[in-house]
Amino acid sequence: MLRALGRDPYRPAHIHFVVSAPRHAAVTTHLFVKGDAYLDSDAVFGTKESLVVDFVRRNAPEEAKKHGARTPCYTVEYDFVLRRVAELPPAAPRRLPGDQEEAADLVF
Numbered sequence: 001m002l003r004a005l006g007r008d009p010y011r012p013a014h015i016h017f018v019v020s021a022p023r024h025a026a027v028t029t030h031l032f033v034k035g036d037a038y039l040d041s042d043a044v045f046g047t048k049e050s051l052v053v054d055f056v057r058r059n060a061p062e063e064a065k066k067h068g069a070r071t072p073c074y075t076v077e078y079d080f081v082l083r084r085v086a087e088l089p090p091a092a093p094r095r096l097p098g099d100q101e102e103a104a105d106l107v108f
């Protein structure tokens with residue numbers, strides 16, 4: 001089936017990310033290595049031009065050490081943009097059965 005679709009069983013090189021921040025919707029995505037031979041034949045149709053980036057090879061041991069890696073290592077720059085989630089209204093005060101408030105005020 002992959003052959004009929006012009007796809008390859010190999011996926012292009014990529015790395016996965018889950019990016020989150022308080023009061024923002026989390027994003028699960030991946031970045032692909034620019035120049036990979038399988039970018040145009042991804043078996044799962046996951047590549048998008050906006051997700052294809054340069055991974056820069058770093059050969060200097062001091063630079064790798066700065067990132068807690070061994071040489072050679074690769075770095076990539078990418079701006080992830082998260083959508084802000086609307087603020088929730090403040091929670092109503094919670095009352096328990098037996099409190100002196102009326103039953104209509106119970107909030108669970």
Ligand SMILES: [Fe+2]
Pocket residue numbers: 014016
């Ligand atoms: Fe993957």
